[in-house]
Amino acid sequence: MNPALAGASIVTAAQMRAAEVACFAAGVSQVALMERAARAVAQQVARFARSRPVLVLAGPGNNGGDGFGVAWVLAEWGYDVTVATLGQDWNGAAAVMRDRWTGPTTDLDDATPRPVLVDGLFGIGLTRPIAAPVRGRLATLAAAAELVVAIDVPSGSFADQDASDGVEADITVALGALKPCHVVGDTARCGHLILADLAIAVPGDTRLIARPVLHPPSRADHKYTRGLVIVIGGTMPGAARLAAGAAARGGAGYVVLASDDARVPFDAVVSRKPDAIAAMLADPKLGAVLIGPGLGRDDEARTRSEEAAASDCPLVIDGDALALASIDQLACRTAPTILTPHSGEFDRLFGTGGGNKLERTRDAARRSGAIVVHKGADTVIAAPDGQSIVAHPPAWLSTAGTGDVLAGIAAARLAASRDPMRAAIEAVWLHARAASLAGPAFVADGLAMHLPQAIAECL
Ligand SMILES: NC(=O)C1=CN([C@@H]2O[C@H](COP(=O)(O)OP(=O)(O)OC[C@H]3O[C@@H](n4cnc5c(N)ncnc54)[C@H](O)[C@@H]3O)[C@@H](O)[C@H]2O)[C@@H](O)CC1
Ligand SMILES: Nc1ncnc2c1ncn2[C@@H]1O[C@H](COP(=O)(O)OP(=O)(O)O)[C@@H](O)[C@H]1O
Ligand SMILES: [K+]
Incomplete structure (x- = not known):
C-alpha cells in the first residue's frame, strides 16, 4: 500500500454521498466538485502517460462525468484523447462535462485500444455486476493498454464489498476518501492506489494504519x-x-x-x-x-x-x-x-x-x-x-x-x-x-x- 496513505479515511459509498451533499450545502457546486475530481485524475494520468495516446471510457453516471472531465483537461494539455461510451444520455454535472467534450467519441463496441486507458465506466454507483459484453470489452481494452488508470474504483468493483471483481488497474485514483474495496479483499486489482483530496470532510472512524507514537521510559519507570x-x-x-x-x-x-x-x-x-x-x-x-x-x-x-x-x-x-x-x-x-x-x-x-x-x-x-x-x-x-x-x-x-x-x-x-x-x-x-x-x-x-x-x- 502506498505509504502516503497512512491514516487515510475509509468510507462507504453512502458516507461518501452524504459528505458530498454536505459539501454542496456548503456552497460548492456539483460541477465544481466534478471538475476538481477530473483535474486530480488528469494530473495523475499525465504523470504516468508520458504523452501516449489516451482512451477514456465514460459510463452513464458521474464516474462517466469524471471521465469526460479528464478527457477535456488532458486534451487542453495537448494529449491525443478519444472517449468511448455506452451511448446513454447524461444528467447534471456529468451532462455539463459531456458538453464540454468536443473531441472524438465512439461507442464502446467500436473503440480501438490505445496505450493509456482511463476507466470512468462505473464508480461507487455500481448496482449490479457489469453485463458480460461490456465486461468483455473492458477486459480486452485493458489487456491491450500499457497503462490502466481507474477513476475512483476499478469498474466492476462494488465500493462497499471486499474487492473481488473489476478491471485490473495499474493505478486507481480514489476520489475524496478510500472505500472498502480499496483496502479489503483482493485489493491488488487497484494497482498503485492514490487518494485525490477533494477537500470534502468525511467521517474518520475507519482509517488506514499510521505509525504509532511511543514514549521512552521515564526516570520513574521500573x-x-x-x-x-x-x-x-x-x-x-x-x-x-x-x-x-x-x-x-x-x-x-x-x-x-x-x-x-x-x-x-x-x-x-x-x-x-x-x-x-x-x-x-x-x-x-x-x-x-x-x-x-x-x-x-x-x-x-x-x-x-x-x-x-x-x-x-x-x-x-x-x-x-x-x-x-x-x-x-x-x-x-x-x-x-x-x-x-x-x-x-x-x-x-x-x-x-x-x-x-x-x-x-x-x-x-x-x-x-x-x-x-x-x-x-x-x-x-x-x-x-x-x-x-x-x-x-x-x-x-x-x-x-x-x-x-x-x-x-x-x-x-x-x-x-x-x-x-x-x-x-x-x-x-x-x-x-x-x-x-x-x-x-x-x-x-x-x-x-x-x-x-x-x-x-x-x-
Ligand atoms: N456526486 C458527485 O458530485 C461526485 C461524484 N463523483 C463521481 O461519481 C461517481 C458516482 O457516480 P454515480 O452515483 O452517478 O454512479 P456511477 O457513475 O458509478 O454509476 C451509476 C450509473 O451506472 C448505472 N449502473 C449501475 N450499475 C450498472 C451496471 N451494472 N450496468 C449498467 N449500468 C449500471 C446506474 O444506473 C447509474 O446510471 C463516483 O464514483 C465518482 O467517480 C466525483 O465526480 C466527485 C463528485
Ligand atoms: N499474505 C499475507 N500478507 C500479509 N500478512 C500475512 C499474510 N499471511 C499471513 N500474514 C500475517 O502473518 C501472521 C500469521 O499468523 P497466523 O496465521 O496466526 O500464523 P501462526 O499461528 O503460524 O503464527 C498474521 O499476523 C497475518 O496477518
Ligand atoms: K471506474
Missing part, C-alpha cells in the same frame, strides 16, 4: 510499570516461547513464561511451572496475560483458558485459546481483551456472515466486547465502539509462527498502556515494520530481533 506479561503455554512450547520472546523485545518490562517446558527464548524471560496459574493471575503487578500460542485443546488447555478468561486481567487471546473461547464468555469480561484470529479462527468463532471484512470484524468486536485483530494481508483491527483500522502487512509474514510473534507484541503493548485498541494498533504496526526490516524469507524466530529498531522509529 520493570512493573513497563509491564509484566505472563505467557501461558501448553502442548507446543515453541509457539509460547516465540510469543514470550516477542513480548520481551516488544517493550515489556518483565516476561514470565508459564509452561511445563522450562526452556525460555533467552535468560531475561523467566520460566514458571504452570501449576500456579491462578496465583499468577491474581498478582496485582500483572500487566497482561497472553494465552493461545501452542496451548493445545486438551482438558488442561481448556482449564487454563477458562481460568484466564474468568480473571480480571488484561488478556490477549490467540490460536488454540480462540477455539476454546465462546462469545458469551468474552462478552462477560470487564478487563481489556484483544483477540487475534486469522480468518479460519475468526469464521469458527464468529461465523461467516455477510458484509465486507471491515463490517464483519466490527460486528465481532461489538458482539464480544473485545478488540478484534482479524489477521491477513488485509488485517482489520476493530473496537466495540465501531472504530476500525486497516493494515497491509508484508506478505513475507505468511510463514508459521509469525502470528505467535504478533500475539506476544500485543501482550507487551497491552501491559504498557492497558488500552487494548492502542495496543493492537501498535502491535500490528510494529509486527509489519519488523517484517519489512527483516527482509525477504525470514523465519518467525528472527522477526522479533527487529522490534527494537521498529520501536525506535516510533519514538
Whole structure:
C-alpha cells in the first residue's frame, strides 16, 4: 500500500454521498466538485502517460462525468484523447462535462485500444455486476493498454464489498476518501492506489494504519510499570516461547513464561511451572496475560483458558485459546481483551456472515466486547465502539509462527498502556515494520530481533 496513505479515511459509498451533499450545502457546486475530481485524475494520468495516446471510457453516471472531465483537461494539455461510451444520455454535472467534450467519441463496441486507458465506466454507483459484453470489452481494452488508470474504483468493483471483481488497474485514483474495496479483499486489482483530496470532510472512524507514537521510559519507570506479561503455554512450547520472546523485545518490562517446558527464548524471560496459574493471575503487578500460542485443546488447555478468561486481567487471546473461547464468555469480561484470529479462527468463532471484512470484524468486536485483530494481508483491527483500522502487512509474514510473534507484541503493548485498541494498533504496526526490516524469507524466530529498531522509529 502506498505509504502516503497512512491514516487515510475509509468510507462507504453512502458516507461518501452524504459528505458530498454536505459539501454542496456548503456552497460548492456539483460541477465544481466534478471538475476538481477530473483535474486530480488528469494530473495523475499525465504523470504516468508520458504523452501516449489516451482512451477514456465514460459510463452513464458521474464516474462517466469524471471521465469526460479528464478527457477535456488532458486534451487542453495537448494529449491525443478519444472517449468511448455506452451511448446513454447524461444528467447534471456529468451532462455539463459531456458538453464540454468536443473531441472524438465512439461507442464502446467500436473503440480501438490505445496505450493509456482511463476507466470512468462505473464508480461507487455500481448496482449490479457489469453485463458480460461490456465486461468483455473492458477486459480486452485493458489487456491491450500499457497503462490502466481507474477513476475512483476499478469498474466492476462494488465500493462497499471486499474487492473481488473489476478491471485490473495499474493505478486507481480514489476520489475524496478510500472505500472498502480499496483496502479489503483482493485489493491488488487497484494497482498503485492514490487518494485525490477533494477537500470534502468525511467521517474518520475507519482509517488506514499510521505509525504509532511511543514514549521512552521515564526516570520513574521500573520493570512493573513497563509491564509484566505472563505467557501461558501448553502442548507446543515453541509457539509460547516465540510469543514470550516477542513480548520481551516488544517493550515489556518483565516476561514470565508459564509452561511445563522450562526452556525460555533467552535468560531475561523467566520460566514458571504452570501449576500456579491462578496465583499468577491474581498478582496485582500483572500487566497482561497472553494465552493461545501452542496451548493445545486438551482438558488442561481448556482449564487454563477458562481460568484466564474468568480473571480480571488484561488478556490477549490467540490460536488454540480462540477455539476454546465462546462469545458469551468474552462478552462477560470487564478487563481489556484483544483477540487475534486469522480468518479460519475468526469464521469458527464468529461465523461467516455477510458484509465486507471491515463490517464483519466490527460486528465481532461489538458482539464480544473485545478488540478484534482479524489477521491477513488485509488485517482489520476493530473496537466495540465501531472504530476500525486497516493494515497491509508484508506478505513475507505468511510463514508459521509469525502470528505467535504478533500475539506476544500485543501482550507487551497491552501491559504498557492497558488500552487494548492502542495496543493492537501498535502491535500490528510494529509486527509489519519488523517484517519489512527483516527482509525477504525470514523465519518467525528472527522477526522479533527487529522490534527494537521498529520501536525506535516510533519514538
Ligand atoms: N456526486 C458527485 O458530485 C461526485 C461524484 N463523483 C463521481 O461519481 C461517481 C458516482 O457516480 P454515480 O452515483 O452517478 O454512479 P456511477 O457513475 O458509478 O454509476 C451509476 C450509473 O451506472 C448505472 N449502473 C449501475 N450499475 C450498472 C451496471 N451494472 N450496468 C449498467 N449500468 C449500471 C446506474 O444506473 C447509474 O446510471 C463516483 O464514483 C465518482 O467517480 C466525483 O465526480 C466527485 C463528485
Ligand atoms: N499474505 C499475507 N500478507 C500479509 N500478512 C500475512 C499474510 N499471511 C499471513 N500474514 C500475517 O502473518 C501472521 C500469521 O499468523 P497466523 O496465521 O496466526 O500464523 P501462526 O499461528 O503460524 O503464527 C498474521 O499476523 C497475518 O496477518
Ligand atoms: K471506474
